Amino acid sequence: MRGFFPSATCRSRPRSGSSSARTLLVGLTLLSLAPGAYAGDVDLHGFVQGDYASRVTGLRPPGGSDFILGEERLQLTLTGAVAGGRSGFSAKTDFIHDSILDRSDMEVREAYIDFTAGPLEARVGRQIVTWGTGDLLFVNDVFPKDWAALFTGRPLEYLKVGTDALKLDWYLADFGFEAIASPTFEADRLPDGDRFFVQDPFSGATNRTTREPRPNLDNAELAIKVSRAVIGWECALYADRGFYRSPAPEPDTTGGSMRVVVRFPRRGVYGASVQRAGLGGVINLEGGYYDSRNDPEGNDPFVPNSQVLYLAGYKRQMGPSVMLGLQYYGERIRQYDQYRSTLPSGAPEQDRHRSLVTSRATWLSDYQTWKLSFFGYWSPTDEDFYLIPEVWHSLADGVWAAVGGNIFGGSGETTFFGQFDRNDNAYAAIRYEF
Amino acid sequence: MQSVRGVLSLGTLTLLALGAGTVAPAAAQVTGEDIVSREQQAFLYAARDFRADVSMRLVDKEGQERRRKLTMLRLDTGEGSSQKYYIYFHEPADVRGTAFLVWKYQDKDDSRWLFIPAIKLVTRVAAKDAQSSFVGSDFSYEDISGRDLGADSYKLLNEEAREGKDCYVVEAVPKSSSAFTRKVSWIDKKTFLPVREEFYDVQNQLARVFTADEVKDVGGHPTVVRRTMRDVKREHHTEVVFENVGYDSGLDEGLFSERYLQKPPAQWIK
Numbered sequence: 171m172r173g174f175f176p177s178a179t180c181r182s183r184p185r186s187g188s189s190s191a192r193t194l195l196v197g198l199t200l201l202s203l204a205p206g207a208y209a210g211d212v213d214l215h216g217f218v219q220g221d222y223a224s225r226v227t228g229l230r231p232p233g234g235s236d237f238i239l240g241e242e243r244l245q246l247t248l249t250g251a252v253a254g255g256r257s258g259f260s261a262k263t264d265f266i267h268d269s270i271l272d273r274s275d276m277e278v279r280e281a282y283i284d285f286t287a288g289p290l291e292a293r294v295g296r297q298i299v300t301w302g303t304g305d306l307l308f309v310n311d312v313f314p315k316d317w318a319a320l321f322t323g324r325p326l327e328y329l330k331v332g333t334d335a336l337k338l339d340w341y342l343a344d345f346g347f348e349a350i351a352s353p354t355f356e357a358d359r360l361p362d363g364d365r366f367f368v369q370d371p372f373s374g375a376t377n378r379t380t381r382e383p384r385p386n387l388d389n390a391e392l393a394i395k396v397s398r399a400v401i402g403w404e405c406a407l408y409a410d411r412g413f414y415r416s417p418a419p420e421p422d423t424t425g426g427s428m429r430v431v432v433r434f435p436r437r438g439v440y441g442a443s444v445q446r447a448g449l450g451g452v453i454n455l456e457g458g459y460y461d462s463r464n465d466p467e468g469n470d471p472f473v474p475n476s477q478v479l480y481l482a483g484y485k486r487q488m489g490p491s492v493m494l495g496l497q498y499y500g501e502r503i504r505q506y507d508q509y510r511s512t513l514p515s516g517a518p519e520q521d522r523h524r525s526l527v528t529s530r531a532t533w534l535s536d537y538q539t540w541k542l543s544f545f546g547y548w549s550p551t552d553e554d555f556y557l558i559p560e561v562w563h564s565l566a567d568g569v570w571a572a573v574g575g576n577i578f579g580g581s582g583e584t585t586f587f588g589q590f591d592r593n594d595n596a597y598a599a600i601r602y603e604f
Numbered sequence: 605m606q607s608v609r610g611v612l613s614l615g616t617l618t619l620l621a622l623g624a625g626t627v628a629p630a631a632a633q634v635t636g637e638d639i640v641s642r643e644q645q646a647f648l649y650a651a652r653d654f655r656a657d658v659s660m661r662l663v664d665k666e667g668q669e670r671r672r673k674l675t676m677l678r679l680d681t682g683e684g685s686s687q688k689y690y691i692y693f694h695e696p697a698d699v700r701g702t703a704f705l706v707w708k709y710q711d712k713d714d715s716r717w718l719f720i721p722a723i724k725l726v727t728r729v730a731a732k733d734a735q736s737s738f739v740g741s742d743f744s745y746e747d748i749s750g751r752d753l754g755a756d757s758y759k760l761l762n763e764e765a766r767e768g769k770d771c772y773v774v775e776a777v778p779k780s781s782s783a784f785t786r787k788v789s790w791i792d793k794k795t796f797l798p799v800r801e802e803f804y805d806v807q808n809q810l811a812r813v814f815t816a817d818e819v820k821d822v823g824g825h826p827t828v829v830r831r832t833m834r835d836v837k838r839e840h841h842t843e844v845v846f847e848n849v850g851y852d853s854g855l856d857e858g859l860f861s862e863r864y865l866q867k868p869p870a871q872w873i874k
Contacts, residue, residue, distance in 0.1 A: 215697065215700065217697075217698075251870055254870060254871065255867075255869065255870025255871065284867070286867075291867070297724075298722075298723060298724045299724060300723050300724050300725040326723070327722035327723050329723075330723045330724075339863070341863050346862065346863065397862075404728070445728055447712075447713060447715055447728075447730075447731075450713070450730075450732050451730040451732065452728045452729070452730045454728075485730045486730045486732055487730050487731065487732040487733045487736065488732075489733060490733050490735050490736040490737065490744075490783070491736060491737070493730065534737075534740075537662060537664075537670075537737065537740040537741070537840065538737060538739070538740030539670075539740065564698075566670070567670050567671055567695070567696035567697070567698075568696045568697040568698050570698060601698070603696075603697035603698045603700075604697050
């Protein structure tokens with residue numbers, strides 16, 4: 171998560187139209203073939219879910235409404251395994267009806283095949299990967315995220331987006347090695363300007379082009395993780411060679427009218443994390459270096475500068491049904507002088523150091539059928555905040571409902587959370603899982 | 605002098621012998637702590653490893669039910685009372701695929717990890733309170749995996765028949781503050797399995813009652829295959845049934861790891 175992303179108007183959407191019809195066809199073919207191929211060991215599960223969110227500030231972006239989310243989803247998950255579990259597959263597809271646009275869509279969230287050979291495991295296909303130790307803070311979890319889902323109160327799993335990748339895991343004595351190769355780029359999904367008030371310094375641009383890295387070999391992303399426990403500490407090292415996933419817009423005023431080209435610059439990430447039980451709870455520490463490979467000198471104002479990121483967290487249980495968590499997170503721009511000297515006039519200036527404090531409190535009640543939770547981000551340097559209170563209730567086995575809020579604020583309009591100030595919203599979700 | 609001493613000794617012996625029949629017969633041979641130690645051995649440490657498919661029925665006072673289905677694997681690591689548990693959830697649907705790993709140590713807090721399948725996240729769980737409810741049931745974590753023997757002081761209260769079994773009646777009083785202030789256990793003299801346990805709260809009122817409803821011999825190990833925990837005040841109870849119980853199946857210690865949290869071992873979890 172970067173301290174400031176100038177344009178939040180680029181949101182990659184689930185594929186629609188003919189490609190989705192093709193995917194559906196492939197999915198149905200798989201569905202019809204699978205039971206034969208994986209005799210006896212195929213399961214079909216899923217859920218039906220409704221998600222609704224309304225802005226409560228009374229303000230509407232041009233052409234927008236109070237409703238920022240209204241959708242019904244059917245998720246079908248088909249899993250199978252051959253005897254002994256040496257091979258298996260999973261395909262998870264969402265069929266979505268957007269009730270605001272009255273449009274239907276589908277998205278393949280995961281579709282992968284697993285192979286196991288002794289200490290080696292391979293997973294091929296679209297998959298969700300989660301790394302790192304942060305709670306809603308990400309340093310070494312370089313995989314794509316859907317911030318729009320978080321900001322509108324969709325269930326937390328929708329914060330993570332699948333990556334099309336080959337993943338190899340190798341377990342050797344006490345070591346775990348993971349290697350991920352992803353030939354295609356997947357951008358973070360950010361709130362849509364049609365539904366959300368977003369800070370866009372190039373709002374006057376008439377022509378906007380998004381250039382995602384093409385799926386070439388030299389654009390393939392590679393990520394590696396090595397982990398092992400050392401005297402009670404779970405330690406991990408991470409390295410990733412890929413791209414920034416939030417857009418970096420660059421204006422082009424040649425020829426009179428302003429064009430904006432949105433790019434995703436190259437990035438290398440090198441980091442480490444440790445975690446262990448301590449102080450009656452769990453302590454985690456994580457750090458990383460984001461190497462801005464398209465701007466090593468830090469002189470290009472339209473490419474993020476290299477950064478050091480770190481976080482420290484602590485969580486513990488207080489009594490039988492209360493959990494508390496606290497985190498401190500910081501980002502430090504490496505070549506801050508170059509950043510300042512090349513910053514276009516009028517552009518909001520970021521501090522050299524940005525810090526965030528988060529807190530989480532969860533209270534379970536009535537045989538865990540009620541859950542009251544609160545998560546809050548607060549940045550002392552950006553002077554902004556984002557609060558997520560939620561009440562969750564399990565109505566019966568497999569049926570739950572949640573209502574909550576997304577409350578943004580800050581002293582400035584250009585900081586990460588401050589820019590969403592006018593989007594405070596209340597949300598409701600209900601799910602029946604089978 | 606000798607004869608007086610002899611009389612005194614005889615008198616003492618007679619008193620002891622008389623007392624034996626009514627008060628604490630085995631006091632000379634066995635203490636409350638010995639009995640509870642043997643109970644833990646029979647109830648939680650039988651064989652080197654253990655597996656079972658577990659069904660839970662949570663019933664509230666209106667008779668409404670919720671169900672949980674899970675597979676439990678247990679391994680004794682051979683270091684004191686340390687054990688490893690692997691729990692995989694089959695039902696309800698909203699937690700299907702969730703897996704839970706516990707490394708239980710003799711003299712420090714457990715290490716616990718949880719795998720959340722929807723986001724492929726393995727997260728370390730802060731585990732301070734062993735008395736929290738296990739998956740929303742009337743059982744607490746320590747009801748499932750045991751309580752440190754040294755955490756309570758024990759007193760052998762009595763011996764009596766309960767549910768047709770000859771039992772020791774042992775009282776346990778926590779040495780430091782706990783969810784209960786007193787626990788009275790009826791422990792089968794033959795199998796050393798608990799037959800009934802009563803938990804009393806701070807007002808010294810009966811709060812929860814455990815009953816072993818069915819015991820089966822599985823490979824020479826008497827096993828409580830059906831048990832109930834009843835919350836007396838809230839009129840809520842949880843019934844637990846063990847099926848496909850296996851001992852000494854040859855579970856490998858490597859199963860109790862992050863690798864298998866993410867990918868449940870198909871051989872053991874179906």
